[in-house]
Amino acid sequence: MTLHPLAKKSLVIGSMFLCLGVLVGAFGAHGLKNIVSPEKLVTFETGVRYHFYHALGMILIALVQQTFQNLRLNVSYYSFFVGILLFSCNCYFYALTDIKTFAMVVPLGGLMFVLGWGALTFQALKLR
Template sequence: MKSNARPILIGGALLAGIGVAFGAFGSHALESWATPDRLDTWQTAVRYQLIHALALLAVGAIQLQTSQLRLMGPAFCLGIGSLIFSGSLYALVLLQQPLLGAVTPLGGLAQIAGWCWLTVQLWRWRPNS
């Protein structure tokens, strides 16, 4: 395995596993005390985390196929963005502190940056050349 694909794949797998666990936690443990709006917020966090976990697994798989692409930067942005975005929403729900929602857009910006950076890298890539 190419060494730069390994952390991407491990990060994606960890995010996915944690996302499933947090999804189950939200569906079962939070139902009794969280408001419907807070449960929706929790599910948004889980959804974005799982989407970005799958994205990291895909980026890692692409990285395995070629050493021409430099995908650690985009992968980092996607991963850290997911942690900040979803993490701040989880904290908002668990701690019931709406101010924590102010951090969420920073995670979203990191995710957007990761997707844009990935797009540029893929656009520049010339396979088999």
């Protein structure tokens, strides 16, 4: 079976992000409890949770793209990719460093997540 190029990319990168999410989550659960405040741990865990949601979203994009090859899901894929970097990674960095600049970038990542889901919705509405 031949995979649509975006389906393959989304499946590979989504899987890699899920693997990374497990490692980062384990680090947070086992390595940070005695290092950061409970509030910072909540921020870190929020980053992990959204990291997982959107890595799974990338797997969903791969499945949908392979099934409906005429859809254009690039916006959703790249929005989730950038959203994980801006939202989740900045949650991690803020929790670990307490540098406010990292916290200020987080909403941009959230906006990317909204854009990705909105673009996916728009493409789904095109299906007959």
